[in-house]
Amino acid sequence: MDIPQLQQEFSEFRSAVTEFQTTYDEKLKLLASKKSVDVLVDEKIERLQGVMDEKGAIVEKAGNDVASALSRLDDLETMMSRSGPGAPDPKVEEKTRSDACNMILADHYSLGRPIDLTPDDVEDVDLKAFKIYDKHFGTYIRRGGNAFFKKLDKDGFETRLLSVDREPGGGYWVRPEVSNRITKIVFETSPIRQFASVEQIGTDSLEILADEGQFGSGWVAEQEARSETTTSDIGKRTIFAHELYAEPRATQKLLDDAGFNVEGWIADKVAEKFGRDEATAFVVGTGVGQPRGFTTYPAGTATGQMQQVNSGHATQVTADGLFDLVYSLKQPYLRRAVFMAARLTIRDIRKLKDGDSRYLWEPNFQVGQPANVIGYNVQQADDMAAVGAGNLAIAFGDFMAGYTIVDRMGIRTLRDPFTAKPNVKFYTTRRVGGDVVNYEAIKLQAISA
16 A cells, blocks of 8 residues: 555544544533434444444555564565575574574474474584475475475485374474464454464464462561561463364366465465364363463452453443453553454444543544553454353453463475365364463453443
8 A cells, every 4th residue: 555545544533533523522412411322323323333344444454564564674684694605694604504494492392202393403414404494385285295395305305303204194394484474463453462472382282370369478677586487379371282274275277387485375375264263262262172261260369360340331341441451450461452352343332422421432533553441452352252141342451461362383294186086185283272360350341331
């Protein structure tokens, strides 16, 4: 999108916000004077809501695109700034060695024999093998294992640690560029992942120690005897990595087309599926065979419970309810706190005012920046429940402190040209888990009087 077009979109967004608030104010005045509201007014309000959604998303995406472009420019400059004619770029070599290390670690963990390995420990023979594997992975995607092995053999694929030249029903580790692309797209499409704490693991689970209380203390005179104080209880949270899969298909004819970027296509399709499934699980997942969502815990303020703050109305969000929600969160968590709500819930929040008749929703007229409510970032999470009696429609809190996501190393793809002829299936798997680790860092708004 060029600058003039972006300026036009930005101008239309600002105009829609102003017109929406003016029109809604007029509706409130009519209701206050007990006059009927023309159906056209309600239609106009809904239309303006749609314009704000559309233009706001365009403006925010433009900011993200700029940031992404700048990042790619930095990478390009890094690749171009070599130490001499024909000399390898140290940063590129460092990344290649790191990618090789990660693949070796993932491969060994999958076989149940974890090892200690750093990029500096990767031997030259394994680095060479990784480069050959990376170079020819596209052959496996297009033509299958036999052609892939021939390419590897021709280039002298030999290694002692890297054992990816096998296919015991588990497929092949995808190229780092594809894996990174999938991870990046999933990160951008899963709102919880953007704000939660994310840990890379090489085992089936992550154990986290949790401080369940506080140490005792007290005042004492200079000569007074000191009695023993109480100590904090230490609990443990275990987050298991569950298997997530996608299975996009393509015809062999399409794969044979040299102009078709099949790896990029697989990455996009897989990331789309993973992103949707993750976003749902982190909010409403059962914890059985999938991550556990933060809205699935019983109400309360004890360990293992999530505090639910009533909205103050049986079927609606209210300004008082949002203020109560914000003030229910302890001060240390406010610095990184954000709201999470579905799109239609955000549309309802836009209509709320404080006691001075000021709208709580504050559109951010800066490219790439989301709107605020009561000074806090608002994120759209459509897996949150809709506004309705008894529903948990809004979450507010420090998700980095409250929710932890675990990613087990490696994304694998198994090519299956047999079971869906003439299509070739690409069964792609990864391991991911998630759970609440701090129950006081996230609060939920219940639609209730």
